[in-house]
Amino acid sequence: MAAKVYIVYYSMNDHVETIAKEILNGVNSVEGVEGKLWKVPETLPDEELDSLGAARNCCVPIITPTDFIEADGFIFGFPARLGTMASQFKGFLETTESSGKKGHLAGKPASFFYSSDTPGIGQETSALTAVTLLAHHGMVFVPIGCALTAEVEVNGGSPYGTTAYTGDGFKQSAFHQGKRTAKIAKQLKESGIHKKLLENDW
Template identity: 55%
Template sequence: MVAKVYIVYYSLYGHVEKLAQEIKKGADSVEGVEAKIWQVRETLPEEVLGKMHAPPKTDAPIITPDELAEADGVLFGFPTRFGMKPAQFKAFLDSTGGQWRTQALAGKPAGLFYSTSAQGSGQETTALTAITTCSPWYDFCAHWLYIWCWYVRDGASEGWKPLRYRNFGRGWLETAN
């Protein structure tokens, strides 16, 4: 039997999307795991995105709440917005009321990954506020994975190195492009 892992992300500038792609590579390398990348719907108008110099969205499919319930496990990824997940991701999670009512997500393991622009940019509170959004799902929330560490770009190479270890989530520190 193949375990379906959904990697669901929101990415304004592409940093979180890069993380999602790397996570998919890792998940796909595990025998018996099939990973699929999804993005949540953009809520900002094109005019605003243009003023923000946001690149075009990729062709990753837009997930619906019903599709979320098809996964055996889920990893959620998003950038930090003032110590919280962005409104686009919250809007998606808010749309899962039907799955909460039917317990369609109960018992599914879930985890987080996210990106911040600086150390101390709400890294800890981003994970904590994301978890509270899912607390009504009870069993779903009870299976969150807490096995993460921070990474930062190593200026001497193109690689990434551990920034420091914490129990709050997998974080990525992205400096200016």
Template identity: 45%
Template sequence: MTKVWIVYYSLYGHIKTMAEAVKKGVESVEGVEATIYQVAETLPEEVLGKMHAPPKSDYPIIDPTTLPEADGFVFGFPTRFGMMAAQMKSFFDATGGLWQKGSLHGKPAAMFTSTATQGGGQETTLMTAVTQLAHHGMIYVPSGYAAGGIMFDVKDARGGSPWGPGTLAAPDGSRQPSEVELTQCEVAGKQLATVAKKLKA
């Protein structure tokens, strides 16, 4: 079996919902199994309370040293001022030992994100995160326009770009990922799984 790990950080749940849609897409490829992990929280409980953060999901917390066991990754994280959330960056900062040994070199990775607003950093968040993949020698698998017609439809507000799937959470977090955005997630998962399987073979 080809192993794809979906590794995410989510404060309000949007990225978690998207991770589950990505998993569906990964599992649609025969011979590929998907596992969802979340990265460790770095904010104290008191701060999380003040931010009205809901309780975390039950997905296991990733141990960064285990990453070499996977054949491919899909990383998901919300934006913070147009870049990845610090919790995700802390996770990547804990992979120095793997970097030193080149343990992730040649492994494929796709990414997805969430912003409050349109123009809030969908593309910059994923574009700036490519540096993490580049330094590890990982192979970035962007979404391109694989999701088809929905990528060209400008009638309704939607997240996502050729850099990877995205959702618009709204400033108060009230908007949930739409069908179109979840479809992008499934397509991206399927695409990454296909590449990971070919590379493993």
């Protein structure tokens, strides 16, 4: 059975979603891995979204906590806001707390990508604060690393994950991030580590 890597994101103005689609290409380039896009639920009322000019994409399904635990690996995407992830994304993650306490996500790999409309708005801080989510679930953080970052466009990433302001400089970084995380998810699934962790046999 193919390893499942879920790209779970929140995107108000398509920037994060554009990165997500390129990451999906990278995930699906790995044989034996199946990638899928998911959005987290919106929390703002329609009137507020309209006033902000938010994009509406009905083609990507909304993830639930039950869907969440079915994946073998994750790539999380969100706008960077004041040094942390968007509240919509954080709100969804808080609904996964019970899954974390039951160990449903222990040993599963995850990485981050993020976007902001200007530089210097806390992109890397947003990634670092998001690592606490992985720690509480016992998940494995998969950063891009300095070596890969040096190979891609300057605008496309940091050691913590693919980034973008606007534009399309992120594409190479996003593809490689998807491919890298997919390979690790596949290897961990084949090793049976998640099952061993659930059974306290590792």
